[in-house]
Amino acid sequence: MSYNIAIASGKGGTGKTTVSVSLFQTLRKELGGDVVLVDCDVEEPNDALFFANAKLLHNNEIKQRIPIIHTDKCTFCRKCVEYCEFNAVVVMPSVEFAEVNASLCHSCGACLVACQFDAITETEQLIGQVNHYDTGLIEGKLTVGSAMQTMLVKELKKHIPANKLLVLLDAPPGTSCQVVETVSDADYVILVTEPTPFGLHDLKLMVQLLREIGKPFGVVVNKSGLGNEEVYQFLDDDGIDLLGNIPINKLFASNYAKGDLLNNIPLEIASVVNQFTHKIMLNLGL
């Protein structure tokens, strides 16, 4: 069984990718191929941008099952309409019309169970890709126009090799279902925040979520020096582990901007990353 660590934030742009990528790079020196980084921000996956020379090994097309109603067999009994909780099935007996509205379909299969006349079969619609890179990065990428991001995260997780010691999951921003899907299998969650009112507000939402689903977590404060001190007070009052404090650094921000993060990690950031690496290795019993 792998040990899974998710990196999440609530607010976007706080530094999830920076933390995920630098943590991965540092751990790779210790664990080699036994660690993988999985980019679960399928709407906007960015981790691959920081591995300029990474080669794509292979990819999987991820498809959603969409039912099709064959009107030659359909008796227009409307049982499938009754079963569909998402109002995705339209059946009009008077004009012998039956159709599934793919954009409303959740692929639950209820209409297939409902139909007693074998009039419904399924076809597939592309929702995204899972890309496997030689650097140990696995990335989910949603097809532009698809609204099935949560289903893609779920499918992406099935493509993570089971024999790895450590899996790092870079989560999407927000606190909705796709974030829950990402953190649900994590043994530990690293929350990345920034010391601003927006950062703190969204951090509180994430803390509430993780407590509800019972996940242990700690917080990294990124861009410290910006904003105010309220986040530290919150962590202190709530007894939350402060895993690290990454100072705001314009040179580092500029390197991040051009996609060059791994070659020039400033000392202060490297030391924070080394600290969690050490903690993680201890947790793994290594």
Next chain:
Amino acid sequence: MKEITVLSGKGGTGKTTITAALASVAQNAVLCDNDVDAADLHLILQPQVMETNQFSSGWKAFVSTEICSNCGACIDNCRFGAISQTDGLIQIITYKCEGCRLCERICPSSAIYSKESINNYWYVSNTRHGKMVHARMGPGEENSGKLVTKVRRRAREIAKEQQASFIINDGPPGIGCSAISAISGTDLVLLVIEPTQSGLHDVKRLVELVRSFNISLYAVLNKYDINVLVAFEIEAYLHSENIPLLASIPFDKAMVESMVNEKTIIEYLPASAITQSIRKVWEIIKQ
């Protein structure tokens, strides 16, 4: 009435800060926070809530263990892996439940029932810059796209009632269901881009999505001096896509300080160059 939506693809580029700034220069606008999942606009605009509504994000299944025969038919039919059997007992993993109610329908003992998930609220409020429609989604809830549609619909009704000239929407990050719901039917999308490779990569995917709706696009480059070379690359990209770049705003800690002080940048530094740039942006997009 013109509806303007601020989007970015990547999170943290400054959508909300810019939206709040536009709110304080626009006259006769209704404001709407479309980022229902991690809503932040209220932190600057400090709304006084006038109307609270509950939103159901769908159904969740539950088992009556005293009736359940533990036959496992529900497990075989659930495509979401939301039902497990531990020590012979059927259990629903609530956060994995999609709310399709198939298990409820096929259960031979009628031991499964569903409850609506109603831990979501949306509000109509007064702010110093006009009426605002916003929401608070329960953490981990589904259907954020539907809630976006709901707040936007209410914002449009209010705009009609008040004969407002504009609706300004603060959009969600990403390109998935919430972003699609935020784009659909709006009149203009203003992109807030930061000069990073991630920012560029993400905005390209967003532009592809917005183009499929045939909506006009404008851009603002925020924190442009973080990396001037990447900023050039983004300018070239915008040029090739015929997307007008309306302003390049430098990185300035004052943007964060204004947020800490619950003010828009316009209110915080009325005479600054940033304020002037944002006024200029508004003059163009309001046309």
Next chain:
Amino acid sequence: MSKTVITSSGNTLTSKFDKRFGRAEFFCLLDEATGQTSFIANEFKDANHGAGTKAAEFMVEQQVNKIISGDFGPKAKELLEKFDVQMVILQEELTIQAIVDRISKK
């Protein structure tokens, strides 16, 4: 024999016209030949998904020829067009009675 539907915010002729189609409160069914009206509550108005499609499905099933509303969503429109249901868009603030009168004067 022409069956017309007017989207309504209430179930009487004095009710205001409801500009929403799929999420209208009520549908007023008007028989243009006799001038008879009846009201049906829209059971899909609070649906989380596909209210417009459901309403369109209902209209086709009821063999409605014409619908008067403020706006039609893309999915509803596609379906109604396919079955030759005429869509009339009205943007005025009127009562149902006023719209019925306007139709019968023609």
